[in-house]
Amino acid sequence: MAITMKSLANALLILCLLAASCEAKGLGRRAPAAISPHRTAPRRDPNEKVFNVLQYGAKPGGKQDSALSFIRAWRAACNYRGTARLLIPMGTFLVGATIFQGPCLGPVPIKVQIAGTLKAVPDPSMYEEDFWILFENINGLLVTGTGTVDGQGNAVWKYNDGGSRFPSSIKFNHVANGIIRQITSVNPMGFHISIVLSQNIRAKHLHITAPATSPNTDGIHISQSSVVKVSRSVISTGDDCVAIIQGSTDVSVKKVTCGPGHGFSVGSLGKYPDEKDVRGVVVTNCTLRNADNGVRIKTWGGSPPSQASNILFQDIIMDNVKRPIIIDQTYGSKSNSPSRVKISDVRYINIRGTSASEVGVDLKCSEAVPCEKLYFSNINLKYYGPKKLPFTSTCTNAKVNYVGNQFPPPCR
Template sequence: MATTMKSLANALLILCLLAASCEANGQGGSAPAAISPLRTAGRTDPNEKVFNVLQYGAKPGGKQDSALSFIRAWRAACNYRGTARLLIPMGTFLIGATIFQGPCLGPVPIKVQIAGTLKAVADPSMYEEDFWILFENINGLLVTGTGTVDGQGNAVWKYNDGGSRFPSPSKVKISDVRYINIRGTSASEVGGDLKCSEAVPCEKLYFSNINLMYYGPKKLPFTSTCTNAKVNYVGNQFPPPCR
């Protein structure tokens, strides 16, 4: 989590908290661009249609960039007018910069289930913009699963909610976002850095049971920072929450 990026309408990054590596499980509520990190969710709707990225050309093994296959699978799920779930099955999938674009046509929330491992392309020159995985213009998003999101190190990834437009602040409103049972690692002394728009601060952000391991220089304290963000904390928080 750190620094700023290009402002994105109704957008929320799923990046792995500095993306050295991240795992999570748990479940939270759904709201515009809400993330409910990573618990396997069984199919409770018999009418739900599952869109498996393997059926759209994604290759497990972690050697071939499957970003286009992920995008094709997402488009099919997003354009489906019934209840849809995007499934990333067991296996390791290498993906570069990926945008999951809305709005979607089906009932909310649209679900993304991560059972395998997502691994970022480690070469920073492969990213024209300052993001890895982006959900944009989606009203109602639920991310579940027991998978792993591996951003391949803090030299590549930064995390940002809300962002800011240059030269004027973003007018995009980010609210009702939940981060639950997050585990991961960070090479930066700033384990969590929320940067939201001054014009429309982030509201109703919920952090519950966050546990990040710091493996950077031991002389530096492990901290969190928040800018223009109203955050509620429940359970254990490491690094300590920003106030």
């Protein structure tokens, strides 16, 4: 029987309609949905157990201290032998001194999700040690969430006499393989985040804020730790945006915006006896805006011997920074004796922008142990101060090599 082109087309149309009808009724096999190449949100582990602080007595509202409830929830999560996540849900929680202590029994990392707002008890006498929230003796830790940690420091800063040590909002002590990300820290009594005696730590996508006048409020304070990476964060505070002090090795700071604040500092060093050396510091692709200092190395006069070496500041933008490039080996001390911290192998590469002072590069090194192997390549700073003054560099006891453009002009 002959088949016309029209009848063939009609038959194909009927078959297509039947196939579509079967698929709509679930009778046909549906093709798998396309997966977007940009999808990054991981699937939650179906075996993960969530430990909600509300189930352990925590009370939102910001009036009742929930520290003990937080600790009870942590102990349950830490002792669980499966995958565990401690959840601090939406809401405002008043929390006194809190210790999240390991070691934990389950697979790593143990997760802490902060979705709500934590407010510190604003009374320094309630804190026997130098922390508000402590993570200690943990191997494998993830602290994450979109929540806020509020140290309520504005209620206690007036009691800071310059010699007091108020508690850090978050402290990592003896933590290995840890990540802290996406948290907002505001108004700490002391430092925002302190990393001590820890290894392989990542701090990223953080928002850190305190007034420019807040005392001793370092953004991230790193001590006696190795392989620490700080990245993609915004820090506005009253002291160093990032401070890298004694015993810190292999530390990188990348894509961080600082200001107001006291810049990115190696030090202060040499304040105490038997301090360990600092080496392997890299600060790259960072921006400083309206900061008191830019990139700084500071050591105490009259200090015991130690070293700071293998330091790189590269691809830095300065926007109205008062003292863009500084080495100060007379910091903090009234001693007439020179610092004995040896500074060497420091490289400044591709640093550009504007200075609010007429001295763009200020190198005050020790007469006892002069700075060696300082390397400046392509420095392009401009002075935009209130007065028309010569824009200069000053160098004392420093051995400097110059390559490429240099503005302000190099020391001679």
